[in-house]
Amino acid sequence: MFAAFLQRAIMQGIPLLYGSTGEIITEKSGNLNLGIPGIMYVGGISGVIGAFFYEHFSPAMNPFLAVLIPFLCSLVGSLLMGLIYSFLTVTLRANQNVTGLALTTFGVGIGNFFGGSLTRLVQSEVPSVSLPKTSAFFKTSLPFAKNLGVIGDIFFSHGFMVYLAILIALVAAYILKRTRVGLHLRAVGESPATADADGINVSRYKYLATCIGSMIAGLGGLYYVVDYVGVWSNDGFGDRGWLAIALVIFAVWRPNSAVLGSLLFGGLYIVHNYITGFGVAAQELFKMTPYVVTILVLIITSIREKRESQPPQSLGLSYFREER
Amino acid sequence: MKMREPLFHIAKRRRMDFWKAWLIRIVAVLFALVVSGLVSYLLTKTNPIEIYQTMWKGSFKNARYIWNLAQGIAILLCVSLAVTPAFKMRFWNIGAEGQALIGGLVAATCMLKLEGAMPSWLLILVMLCGSMLAGAIWGLVPAVFKAKWGTNETLFTLMMNYIAIQIVSYFTYIWAVPAGSGKIGIINQKSQIGWLPALFGQKYLINILVVLAVTVIIFVYLKYSKHGYELSVVGESENTARYIGINVKKVIIRTMILSGALCGLAGFLLVAGTDHTIDSNTVAGRGFTAIMVSWLAKFNPFSMILTSLLIVFLQRGAGQVATDMGLNESFSDIITGIIIFFIIGCEFFINYQIKRTGRREESK
Numbered sequence: 001m002f003a004a005f006l007q008r009a010i011m012q013g014i015p016l017l018y019g020s021t022g023e024i025i026t027e028k029s030g031n032l033n034l035g036i037p038g039i040m041y042v043g044g045i046s047g048v049i050g051a052f053f054y055e056h057f058s059p060a061m062n063p064f065l066a067v068l069i070p071f072l073c074s075l076v077g078s079l080l081m082g083l084i085y086s087f088l089t090v091t092l093r094a095n096q097n098v099t100g101l102a103l104t105t106f107g108v109g110i111g112n113f114f115g116g117s118l119t120r121l122v123q124s125e126v127p128s129v130s131l132p133k134t135s136a137f138f139k140t141s142l143p144f145a146k147n148l149g150v151i152g153d154i155f156f157s158h159g160f161m162v163y164l165a166i167l168i169a170l171v172a173a174y175i176l177k178r179t180r181v182g183l184h185l186r187a188v189g190e191s192p193a194t195a196d197a198d199g200i201n202v203s204r205y206k207y208l209a210t211c212i213g214s215m216i217a218g219l220g221g222l223y224y225v226v227d228y229v230g231v232w233s234n235d236g237f238g239d240r241g242w243l244a245i246a247l248v249i250f251a252v253w254r255p256n257s258a259v260l261g262s263l264l265f266g267g268l269y270i271v272h273n274y275i276t277g278f279g280v281a282a283q284e285l286f287k288m289t290p291y292v293v294t295i296l297v298l299i300i301t302s303i304r305e306k307r308e309s310q311p312p313q314s315l316g317l318s319y320f321r322e323e324r
Numbered sequence: 325m326k327m328r329e330p331l332f333h334i335a336k337r338r339r340m341d342f343w344k345a346w347l348i349r350i351v352a353v354l355f356a357l358v359v360s361g362l363v364s365y366l367l368t369k370t371n372p373i374e375i376y377q378t379m380w381k382g383s384f385k386n387a388r389y390i391w392n393l394a395q396g397i398a399i400l401l402c403v404s405l406a407v408t409p410a411f412k413m414r415f416w417n418i419g420a421e422g423q424a425l426i427g428g429l430v431a432a433t434c435m436l437k438l439e440g441a442m443p444s445w446l447l448i449l450v451m452l453c454g455s456m457l458a459g460a461i462w463g464l465v466p467a468v469f470k471a472k473w474g475t476n477e478t479l480f481t482l483m484m485n486y487i488a489i490q491i492v493s494y495f496t497y498i499w500a501v502p503a504g505s506g507k508i509g510i511i512n513q514k515s516q517i518g519w520l521p522a523l524f525g526q527k528y529l530i531n532i533l534v535v536l537a538v539t540v541i542i543f544v545y546l547k548y549s550k551h552g553y554e555l556s557v558v559g560e561s562e563n564t565a566r567y568i569g570i571n572v573k574k575v576i577i578r579t580m581i582l583s584g585a586l587c588g589l590a591g592f593l594l595v596a597g598t599d600h601t602i603d604s605n606t607v608a609g610r611g612f613t614a615i616m617v618s619w620l621a622k623f624n625p626f627s628m629i630l631t632s633l634l635i636v637f638l639q640r641g642a643g644q645v646a647t648d649m650g651l652n653e654s655f656s657d658i659i660t661g662i663i664i665f666f667i668i669g670c671e672f673f674i675n676y677q678i679k680r681t682g683r684r685e686e687s688k
Contacts, residue, residue, distance in 0.1 A: 032478070034418075034478075084665065088665065088668055091672075092668075092672035093672060094668040094669060094671060095619060095668070097416055097418065097478065097615065098615060098616055098619045099665075099668055101418070101612050101615055101616060102616055102660075102665060102668065103661070104612070105609075105613070105657050105660055105661050105664075106657065106660075106661025106664075106665070108657060109654045109655070109656070109661060110654075110657075110658055111654075112652065112654035112657070113652045113654040113655055113657075113658055115652075116653075116654065117651075117652060120652075242482065242486070245479070246479070246483060249476075249479055280497050280506075281494050281497035281498050282494070284490050284493040284497060285490060285494050287490050288486065288487050288491075291483040291486040291487055292487065294479070294483050295480060295483045295487075298476060298479055298480055298483070299469055299473070302469070302473045302474055302475040303473050303475075311476060316416075320334075320336070
């Protein structure tokens with residue numbers, strides 16, 4: 001049972017990992033994007049729309065295209081969301097919190113609207129859109145996974161998007177910490193005025209970080225729909241987007257810590273299913289744990305005042321050169 | 325070497341005439357309506373004029389609709405008023421959802437457990453105090469940590485929402501009627517104990533009057549009281565506040581108690597005056613919408629009546645479009661999003677101006 005738990009914890013953690021890697025990159029540029037939950041919905045539904053039409057209009061599905069089309073659609077959808085956010089906050093210097101929350105309303109609305117429309121289109125009896133073929137392609141795992149017993153079940157039985165999430169997180173950690181681009185990005189987030197004086201194009205970094213971050217976060221929505229459940233149902237993604245933002249704090253803005261953190265959060269998210277004997281009501285209380293853990297981390301990091309574990313200095317503030 | 329100079333550059337405006345600023349905002353709303361009309365047209369292939377007519381119908385079809393509209397505005401306005409003092413202090417309280425919900429939970433608990441123990445008017449009073457206290461505590465916790473250790477309040481209050489949601493869903497299972505259904509159902513349906521009474525035959529009138537009173541109080545509090553002055557100084561610059569001898573920690577904690585208590589009041593109005601039941605979706609995202617309402621109104625309580633009217637009107641209108649034209653309910657979220665994007669964006673043209681580079685001398 002523990003192996004099954006671990007396997008599911010990984011699968012639950014992956015959408016959070018995508019979301020938090022994207023948000024870490026965004027926040028490192030000083031943009032607190034509270035639109036991540038909405039972006040993840042859009043990433044999910046865009047992929048579903050792509051997959052839906054490919055599945056319905058092409059009789060013989062090419063496995064390569066079946067994966068590529070939803071993947072690209074998802075990226076484009078979340079890129080557009082990232083552009084809306086960057087345009088409003090960077091170019092028009094709008095308030096980031098308000099923009100982010102509006103983006104979440106908008107994104108969740110888009111997801112549920114088109115999800116509902118597709119559901120009506122297929123006239124199915126359950127309120128959901130299922131994509132059996134596409135999700136089968138996404139779930140394709142390594143052929144030898146079945147022969148490796150428990151280890152294979154836990155670590156090698158997943159679709160490629162699980163490994164992609166970990167890879168993206170590790171690459172992001174490397175870029176942020178070890179490369180010049182990463183240094184510049186961090187400078188923009190800590191003190192845009194200093195970065196500007198040094199000749200770094202602040203707006204370009206903010207735009208790029210936010211858009212790339214959104215695209216990565218959107219993949220989390222895609223993974224959840226086409227791989228983890230294989231069905232789009234309205235509001236099915238739930239509040240995972242907020243949990244991804246919580247994970248950013250838990251990982252103290254380090255994508256590599258987010259990998260392990262996502263496993264923990266994924267586990268905490270489903271642990272109530274495994275604690276039996278307290279009744280349905282108590283399960284609702286157990287669902288609280290990821291949020292409580294996040295608050296504890298938030299408190300502890302702020303009390304310890306370690307320089308490395310603080311949020312980027314200018315997080316949440318728009319930059320205007322003439323206001324230095 | 326010749327530097328490439330951009331054609332335009334952006335400069336901060338000194339100040340803009342009041343009417344000009346509002347003109348820009350109205351133009352932005354009109355633009356937004358055109359875009360939403362276009363989006364609706366693309367999705368429904370219906371004449372945009374007809375869509376606007378349907379939206380209008382969603383709010384003003386008959387007297388009952390108008391009362392419902394006023395009620396919706398009242399509750400949203402109450403939450404918006406609650407978050408405003410905190411925002412003016414630059415304390416990003418995005419936990420209004422949780423603060424209102426926990427207030428509502430206390431009200432519902434009192435209705436369930438104290439039925440028959442006291443007369444209805446006393447119970448309502450107990451519920452009111454309990455709700456406001458619970459909301460205040462929910463706001464107090466992040467404030468204390470913010471004041472003492474500078475813990476990030478945006479994320480802290482956000483997490484507190486989910487704790488409140490889970491506590492409420494715990495109790496909806498515990499008190500479910502019938503057991504196991506996961507729903508509490510209408511509380512005290514027969515006796516109506518703990519329900520806010522109807523005034524002049526209008527069941528929502530008390531809610532509306534209470535919120536109107538709160539609007540005036542908050543306006544006076546922010547504009548004319550010493551507290552209001554102190555919190556706006558803290559919002560502008562903590563260092564200045566410290567320099568002129570304001571106890572910043574005290575102001576943060578005091579303001580968040582007020583903010584939380586008002587959210588609790590909104591929860592009380594929702595449970596005692598509107599739904600007479602509670603579930604984890606009772607506040608229905610108003611805690612987040614309120615932030616936009618308050619910000620769009622530039623923290624002015626009376627402008628907030630207008631901005632919450634706009635948001636509630638849109639949501640009801642889009643809901644009506646959805647039912648009449650066979651669209652999904654979430655249509656209203658898309659329209660709300662578009663309108664807010666436009667209004668947020670237009671603030672740029674109020675605060676900044678775009679100048680042609682190289683013409684600076686002439687423009688002076």
